[in-house]
Amino acid sequence: MAETKIKNVPYDVVNYKGEKVGTIELSEELVNIEEHPASVQLAVRCQLANQRQATAKTKTRAEVRGGGKKPWRQKGTGRARAGSSRSPIWVGGGTVFGPTGIQNFKLKVNKNVHSLALTSVIAEKLRNKNVIFVDNSEVFPTCKTKDVREFLNKVNAAKKTLIVIDVFADKTNENLYTGARNLENVTVVGSDNISVYDIVNNQTVIFERSLAPMFQLEEAN
Numbered sequence: 287m288a289e290t291k292i293k294n295v296p297y298d299v300v301n302y303k304g305e306k307v308g309t310i311e312l313s314e315e316l317v318n319i320e321e322h323p324a325s326v327q328l329a330v331r332c333q334l335a336n337q338r339q340a341t342a343k344t345k346t347r348a349e350v351r352g353g354g355k356k357p358w359r360q361k362g363t364g365r366a367r368a369g370s371s372r373s374p375i376w377v378g379g380g381t382v383f384g385p386t387g388i389q390n391f392k393l394k395v396n397k398n399v400h401s402l403a404l405t406s407v408i409a410e411k412l413r414n415k416n417v418i419f420v421d422n423s424e425v426f427p428t429c430k431t432k433d434v435r436e437f438l439n440k441v442n443a444a445k446k447t448l449i450v451i452d453v454f455a456d457k458t459n460e461n462l463y464t465g466a467r468n469l470e471n472v473t474v475v476g477s478d479n480i481s482v483y484d485i486v487n488n489q490t491v492i493f494e495r496s497l498a499p500m501f502q503l504e505e506a507n
Contacts, residue, residue: 295412296401448485
């Protein structure tokens, strides 16, 4: 039986001056992966929930100061009976079922679901030509924010941009990280910390060229 080879789609590689210096070929099978909204929604909701902190706290009637004395006698006043001025139905009283400060908002997502969501959103960016590959054979020349801004302008990056740095490269691009982290609407993450939310939340994604193998699929027989 004849072997079926996976076709590749060429993508340009630019340098830090915005000039084309080569191409890389990505698997057409990866680029054409259908979007899976359910997995993406679950992965994003899980990440946002796990970032949430239980900082809100209200006091119950046991914690509100005062209210130790019975406001009036039990009978004979014509008013409703009351045992404390810190009852939840009184102004200044405690709160019922309010946030306790120890809430747990953590959610979990299956590894396979997260992988499907990540592949889905990356493929969507590739199809829409919203991915830029930059040659990182040399590190970014400076750590100045203005130089990184000039680089983003030269490669026509959108207003909201995600930069993914290869943390396993021989030379980690610390200059690019330092210069870009101060820019508004620019997010810098390591290749070991890519999230579905970051990709969805940014218009342009910039990958270093050494990360190309993560996009390759093996040929099928």
